[in-house]
Amino acid sequence: MNPSISFQAEIIENTAITPDIFKLTLIPLESFNEPLPGKFFMLSVSETLDPLLKRPFSIYNFKDRKLQFLYRIRGRGTRLLSEKTQGQRISLAGPFGTPYPEPEDIHKEVWVIAGGLGIASLNFLIKRLLSKGQKLKVLYGARTGPEHKLLDDISGSCELLIATEDGTAGLKGTVLDLFNALSLQPATLIYACGPQPVLSFIDRKAQEMGLKAYLSVEERMACGIGVCLGCVIKTKDGYKRVCREGPVFREGEILW
Amino acid sequence: MVNLSVMIGSLRLKNPVITASGTFGYGEEFAEYLDLSELGAITMKGISLEPREGNPQPRLWETPCGMLNSIGLQNVGLHRFLKEKLHHVRRFNAPVIANILGNSIDEYIELTKNLDGEVEAIELNISCPNVKKGGIFFGTDRAAMAELVSAVKGTLKKSLLITKLSPQADIKEFSKVAEDSGSDAISLINTIPAMAVDIEARRPVFKNIIAGLSGPAIKPIALRMVWEAVSTVKIPVIGIGGITTAEDALEFLITGATAIEIGTANFIDPLASIKIIEGIKEYMKRRGVSDIKEIIGSLTCV
Numbered sequence: 270m271n272p273s274i275s276f277q278a279e280i281i282e283n284t285a286i287t288p289d290i291f292k293l294t295l296i297p298l299e300s301f302n303e304p305l306p307g308k309f310f311m312l313s314v315s316e317t318l319d320p321l322l323k324r325p326f327s328i329y330n331f332k333d334r335k336l337q338f339l340y341r342i343r344g345r346g347t348r349l350l351s352e353k354t355q356g357q358r359i360s361l362a363g364p365f366g367t368p369y370p371e372p373e374d375i376h377k378e379v380w381v382i383a384g385g386l387g388i389a390s391l392n393f394l395i396k397r398l399l400s401k402g403q404k405l406k407v408l409y410g411a412r413t414g415p416e417h418k419l420l421d422d423i424s425g426s427c428e429l430l431i432a433t434e435d436g437t438a439g440l441k442g443t444v445l446d447l448f449n450a451l452s453l454q455p456a457t458l459i460y461a462c463g464p465q466p467v468l469s470f471i472d473r474k475a476q477e478m479g480l481k482a483y484l485s486v487e488e489r490m491a492c493g494i495g496v497c498l499g500c501v502i503k504t505k506d507g508y509k510r511v512c513r514e515g516p517v518f519r520e521g522e523i524l525w
Numbered sequence: 526m527v528n529l530s531v532m533i534g535s536l537r538l539k540n541p542v543i544t545a546s547g548t549f550g551y552g553e554e555f556a557e558y559l560d561l562s563e564l565g566a567i568t569m570k571g572i573s574l575e576p577r578e579g580n581p582q583p584r585l586w587e588t589p590c591g592m593l594n595s596i597g598l599q600n601v602g603l604h605r606f607l608k609e610k611l612h613h614v615r616r617f618n619a620p621v622i623a624n625i626l627g628n629s630i631d632e633y634i635e636l637t638k639n640l641d642g643e644v645e646a647i648e649l650n651i652s653c654p655n656v657k658k659g660g661i662f663f664g665t666d667r668a669a670m671a672e673l674v675s676a677v678k679g680t681l682k683k684s685l686l687i688t689k690l691s692p693q694a695d696i697k698e699f700s701k702v703a704e705d706s707g708s709d710a711i712s713l714i715n716t717i718p719a720m721a722v723d724i725e726a727r728r729p730v731f732k733n734i735i736a737g738l739s740g741p742a743i744k745p746i747a748l749r750m751v752w753e754a755v756s757t758v759k760i761p762v763i764g765i766g767g768i769t770t771a772e773d774a775l776e777f778l779i780t781g782a783t784a785i786e787i788g789t790a791n792f793i794d795p796l797a798s799i800k801i802i803e804g805i806k807e808y809m810k811r812r813g814v815s816d817i818k819e820i821i822g823s824l825t826c827v
Contacts, residue, residue, distance in 0.1 A: 321590055322792065322793060491789075491792040493792075494558070498579065
């Protein structure tokens, strides 16, 4: 049977990691297309018609056929999602979107820059790159110390630099303070995901220094497959769909 | 075997399930996920003479059982549609309906001349609430609509003409205008003009203030309007508005719609249209109905 694009999954785990950030683990009940780092799924938060639309969530991890997502409670939809419990079923569609391209040279250091919940999209990439022996530096900025539990255990396998806004772990500041304290080598490739000010800053820096950067952005979506045209972002080539041409864009592409 | 085929004028559809304009792109994306040949017909994203960039963000807002959109008819324009998009969707065994939009009668005529015979039908979009000029003007002014429909009909030699009505118009009056001016069929409804407010900023959510409401929330209104249309005209009526399940589709068919269009449901589940076709078949088998024509217009009111 062909892999399904729209299917049900069973909830294995849906637990709070911090008071408002949850980790959701699902086991799909049908065969589905291979998820790659940077792609996303549309998850239904209710099996009724209200809320109506599925929500896009980056793939946080994929292992042993289990899909993992990380989300912060931000509104009614994510609150409903947080109330779901082990054993319940959930509808989802995907994987959609263009993944992070892989680095060309595993010996050249690449930087992964995660601002806040941007780690939800980068965690899977970090694991993939490390499993391939990629030389890696991870810069991770969060609000507070406990949020560093969001990054799976990668200690020892790469250089990890952390910052927190309240100074409870690592440098007191943001991921940009970590970034500014380092010197970029000309060959460095950057992967980044996080709030818009982080991404636009990294984008500008990458362009100034002639570096290649892959930036994953977020936008409100209805369909996730490129037909509603609701999630467009302004680029130098006109509007592009975050769900289709994105969510990963190159440096210099987006008009912030 | 149950017979699901219906006739829209001289056009035979293998089943009454059509995908609605603006919810299915030009078919390219969906072709990855389902067999487009299984569909009754496919309606293209609205096409204008020149490409349109569409509206700035935000473009979407979720509402109870529905959503507001303010896309602003972003589209590739006639030239690129004919050159790049049409041949792709033509590979499938499903009739193609081109939804067209212009600022003037001349523009509609130009679009019609270029699309006649290239597509099985043209759906006149005269009811989009998300653009400032054109479109909706023709959908809410009797004389303007009559002039437009007659002019387009007079231009067409091969393709069928479907007029898509606005829910802002008096349906009985305007469905009659469409019929009398030469429409082969009418489709209704387009999204309902609506709005949302950001209470922190005390500003409208959308830059255009008004956006279009779609989804299950509008279904009962659409159904009432389809009822008014089928009670007024003899030409086929295509029902649109919040159809999400086979049961929803059957409500429209029983009321008298010859076919239905699936819109917002395509966003919720990419396989919605296929599931609706299957659901209609199951209903027919369960009720021992062999031909869908026995269902269409079978509503008993007394």
